[in-house]
Amino acid sequence: MQLSIPEFDTISSLAAQNNIWRRFRRHPGAVFGALLLTLLIAAILLAPLSPYNPEASSPAEAYQAPSLAHPMGTDALGRDQLTRLLYGGRVSMTVGLMVVIITVCIGVTVGALAGYFGGALDNILMRITDAALTLPTYLVLILLASILRELSTSFFKENNLLTIALVIGLLSWMTSARLTRALFLTLRDQTYVQAARSLGASNRRIILTHILPNSLGPLIVEATLELGYAIIEESGLSFLGFGIQPPTPSWGNLLSNAQAHFTDHPWLAIFPGLLIFITIISVNYIGDGLRDAYDPHKVLEQVGEVF
Amino acid sequence: MPYALRRLAQAIVLVFLLSLAFFALVNLAPGGPLAGQGHSRQMRPEQAERLRRQFGLDRPLPTQYLIWLVGNDWMQVDTDGDGRLDAPGARLGILRGDFGFSFRTRTPVLDEISSRLPNTLLLMGVTMLVALLLAIPVGILSAVRQYSLFDITATTLSFAGQALPEFWLGMLLIILFYVTLKNPLTGGPLLPAGGMYDQETFSLTDRLAHLILPVATGALGWVAWYSRFLRASMLEVIHQDYMRTARAKGLPEVLVIYKHALRNALIPLVTMFALDLPTIFGGAIFVEMLFSWPGMGRLYYQAASQRDYPVLLAILIISAGFMILSSLLADLVYAALDPRIRYD
Numbered sequence: 001m002q003l004s005i006p007e008f009d010t011i012s013s014l015a016a017q018n019n020i021w022r023r024f025r026r027h028p029g030a031v032f033g034a035l036l037l038t039l040l041i042a043a044i045l046l047a048p049l050s051p052y053n054p055e056a057s058s059p060a061e062a063y064q065a066p067s068l069a070h071p072m073g074t075d076a077l078g079r080d081q082l083t084r085l086l087y088g089g090r091v092s093m094t095v096g097l098m099v100v101i102i103t104v105c106i107g108v109t110v111g112a113l114a115g116y117f118g119g120a121l122d123n124i125l126m127r128i129t130d131a132a133l134t135l136p137t138y139l140v141l142i143l144l145a146s147i148l149r150e151l152s153t154s155f156f157k158e159n160n161l162l163t164i165a166l167v168i169g170l171l172s173w174m175t176s177a178r179l180t181r182a183l184f185l186t187l188r189d190q191t192y193v194q195a196a197r198s199l200g201a202s203n204r205r206i207i208l209t210h211i212l213p214n215s216l217g218p219l220i221v222e223a224t225l226e227l228g229y230a231i232i233e234e235s236g237l238s239f240l241g242f243g244i245q246p247p248t249p250s251w252g253n254l255l256s257n258a259q260a261h262f263t264d265h266p267w268l269a270i271f272p273g274l275l276i277f278i279t280i281i282s283v284n285y286i287g288d289g290l291r292d293a294y295d296p297h298k299v300l301e302q303v304g305e306v307f
Numbered sequence: 308m309p310y311a312l313r314r315l316a317q318a319i320v321l322v323f324l325l326s327l328a329f330f331a332l333v334n335l336a337p338g339g340p341l342a343g344q345g346h347s348r349q350m351r352p353e354q355a356e357r358l359r360r361q362f363g364l365d366r367p368l369p370t371q372y373l374i375w376l377v378g379n380d381w382m383q384v385d386t387d388g389d390g391r392l393d394a395p396g397a398r399l400g401i402l403r404g405d406f407g408f409s410f411r412t413r414t415p416v417l418d419e420i421s422s423r424l425p426n427t428l429l430l431m432g433v434t435m436l437v438a439l440l441l442a443i444p445v446g447i448l449s450a451v452r453q454y455s456l457f458d459i460t461a462t463t464l465s466f467a468g469q470a471l472p473e474f475w476l477g478m479l480l481i482i483l484f485y486v487t488l489k490n491p492l493t494g495g496p497l498l499p500a501g502g503m504y505d506q507e508t509f510s511l512t513d514r515l516a517h518l519i520l521p522v523a524t525g526a527l528g529w530v531a532w533y534s535r536f537l538r539a540s541m542l543e544v545i546h547q548d549y550m551r552t553a554r555a556k557g558l559p560e561v562l563v564i565y566k567h568a569l570r571n572a573l574i575p576l577v578t579m580f581a582l583d584l585p586t587i588f589g590g591a592i593f594v595e596m597l598f599s600w601p602g603m604g605r606l607y608y609q610a611a612s613q614r615d616y617p618v619l620l621a622i623l624i625i626s627a628g629f630m631i632l633s634s635l636l637a638d639l640v641y642a643a644l645d646p647r648i649r650y651d
Contacts, residue, residue: 029466131321134634136589136626139607143619146611147332232472236593239474240608255475259597266482273475280470288466 023293030289033282040279044093047086054087063265073267085275088249092231095165099230100223102169107176112207115184133174141171145242164243168233179222183215217294224287228280235276251276311639318631329623330372333616357388376400406621411613416621419606426503427602431587434522438529446537450545451564468531477524477597484520501599521598525591536579541572581637585629
């Protein structure tokens with residue numbers, strides 16, 4: 001039998017969420033970041049409304065500087081850069097979100113097992129995590145991506161986004177794992193967990209319904225920051241030609257294409273990078289705001305007021 | 308076993324396992340190491356077969372790994388690729404410092420690396436030095452004058468700096484200082500944006516001019532990261548009780564900050580720096596690509612694009628070795644610097 005008072009639980013968690021939201025709103029950077037990111041995502045979703053086709057070339061309009069008709073200019077084939085960037089944003093954001101999902105799945109599983117069960121399992125999992133952390137990230141990313149790029153299996157060719165997300169995810173789950181482990185270590189001996197255990201709850205149930213929901217706050221912060229890293233890493237790989245392969249546009253490979261002509265046509269380099277920059281800074285500000293919102297002590301120390 | 312020895316043993320095991328993983332990854336790639344050899348001309352099957360025998364690629368993978376590790380001078384190899392073992396091998400293996408020959412240039416891998424490494428060390432050395440020289444004062448001042456105009460500006464800028472992709476910053480700097488701004492004397496670009504030098508004879512100003520843009524591109528991220536890090540660790544130290552004690556006993560504020568606070572706040576920064584040092588070996592791949600700097604990053608990029616596996620493997624395993632070694636050293640130095648930490 002489950003001993004809980006649902007009404008009370010709901011009320012208190014609603015109150016807690018309310019507090020978090022209130023503290024988040026008071027963080028100017030976070031609000032700014034959230035607004036900017038919302039705008040950007042809306043623009044990306046509305047990309048099909050653009051009057052231009054992202055793929056069709058019109059050589060007569062090649063290399064036009066930014067104007068009213070083409071706010072971000074046109075590329076070597078006369079394609080509207082704003083339209084290309086919006087479609088590229090879909091790709092970059094999708095890869096970023098995939099990486100976050102992969103990272104959180106691996107990281108939370110490894111961290112939860114290590115933190116909850118401890119002992120030899122903890123030791124083995126944490127040694128693996130340490131080892132993965134000592135890898136030279138970009139070198140291994142390039143190695144994996146270059147090998148996968150050569151695979152003739154059609155799966156990787158047709159799922160370029162998923163492949164790149166897997167490569168990046170495989171090299172970035174370690175922070176989530178360490179964080180989850182730390183959270184589980186502190187939570188597993190809490191009285192409510194002991195109570196659940198004494199009522200005969202299985203390990204699975206304790207992990208999934210008692211400890212995990214209470215670790216969500218820090219994990220959400222971590223996932224947010226991870227989105228930023230993932231987008232930077234994807235664009236870096238694509239910039240070097242090992243990431244998303246043209247003709248699929250991504251912010252990284254648009255910037256990479258610009259390399260050959262950007263000294264003559266600077267807008268080809270300025271705008272793709274600007275979008276990457278805006279995305280990362282928004283995401284970082286949101287992560288920062290969430291961290292403060294979930295950690296009242298830090299806010300207390302910074303604002304110097306008592307709740 | 309003492310802590311240091313145990314850590315050393317773990318590190319050696321880890322390097323060994325990584326070498327195994329890297330070797331397997333590279334060799335399990337489709338087509339194997341020879342796939343890149345047929346790029347320029349079509350190879351006939353019997354030709355490919357001969358090459359495979361000459362490179363020893365016909366042997367089973369575990370044997371190949373063993374040869375890569377310890378060499379093949381203890382066994383007979385097929386030097387002309389006719390299918391008969393005719394002479395003792397000449398390779399010494401990476402354990403004896405022989406990383407084999409580059410597929411791309413047919414020169415020893417170590418020669419390739421040693422021709423690139425000094426350029427990378429120059430670039431990264433100057434970059435790290437500049438980064439620390441800027442980040443340390445900014446970090447201290449930000450923490451000491453928390454919430455001042457300076458602090459708010461510095462914190463905002465470093466927040467932006469961390470979100471700035473290196474490859475984009477480099478392009479922006481090239482647009483500004485190479486394309487837009489002109490040298491008032493010559494009418495040419497204000498700053499050079501490619502290579503290490505223009506003049507054949509050594510000229511210090513020429514060399515320095517070529518360093519400015521790459522170093523600025525590479526250093527900004529480090530400045531942002533280190534200054535934020537130092538600010539945070541200074542703030543933590545400033546609120547400690549021993550700071551109040553130091554003030555209470557009448558020490559001048561300057562001494563309190565620089566002797567008591569800074570010394571303690573620098574410990575985490577030293578560790579962080581020690582952990583970042585080995586990344587120098589791999590070079591700054593984006594900076595080297597953008598500014599045509601002939602360093603390790605570009606060498607790795609070329610090796611990865613053209614499937615030059617001996618070079619790839621060498622850079623990977625040496626980098627990973629350095630990373631592991633430095634995280635080991637960082638732990639030990641940390642323990643030595645901070646008497647509160649005792650491992651056993």
